[in-house]
Amino acid sequence: NSGEDPFNDASLRRALIKSLDPVSYRKEIWNGKGFLGAGIPVVSSSGLLGNPWIEDLFHKPEEARQLLDGRSPQINLLVADFGLLYLELGHKVEQDLRAVGFSPIMKAVSPLKYAELLQESATYHVLIGPVPPTSGPNGYLYSAYHSLGKWNLLNHSNTMLDELIEEQSSLGFDSASRGELIKSIQRLLLEEGYVFSPVNQTTTWLLQDNVRGFAPNEAASEYFYWAKLWL
Helix, strand or coil, X not given: CCCCCCCCCHHHHHHHHHHCCHHHHHHHCCCCCCEEECCCCCCCHHHCCCHHHHHCCCCXXXXXXXXXXCCCCEEEEEEECCCHHHHHHHHHHHHHHXXXXXXXXXXXXXXXXXXXXXXXXXXXXXXXXXXXXXXXXXXXXXXXXXXXXXXXXXXXXXXXXXXXXXXXXXXXXXXXXXXXXXXXXXXXXXXXXXXCXXXXXXXXXXXXXXXXXXXXXXXXXXXXXXXXXXX
């Protein structure tokens, strides 16, 4: 929640990012599955940022302490109780924040309460849970990250972010240029300490050796790849 104290201070948002270790979260909680990202749905893997660049933003506790500069902000950490994995993640985040100087208070909320929070004006400091369902980049970016969006999950008023969202949608089927803008949006979200996704899940397929032409692309609920399947 970047629109209210304490995270209307960008230095505190960056301190939070630097205090966390999402690589260890995936290894210890998700058995190494998934990958780190900004949490934005993309139409192909070419729209994702490289992991080394993203990972370099995290797990720098000494830099986090320097940014805190002796402050110990009290923050409410609301964790969507979608099962044990989410609760374990919440506890790890709480521990890492406390280790650098934050004073987090973790509270688990039911899936129903979590859904309500996504539709209200931001009433939390930090929220951990799955992203709202979406059919593609535009639907998600406009509703969740645009300042005039239905949810405005970040509770922000960043005109640069709004302009990037609007510009990428105006490019239509120019996938190359649009992809670069979506990457710029992801970089802005991460560098400003707005949001990140510690575990972007992947889909695993098991195939027989005689299956041919199988190149699944599930972005935007796509299913035409089934028409290209043969034995």
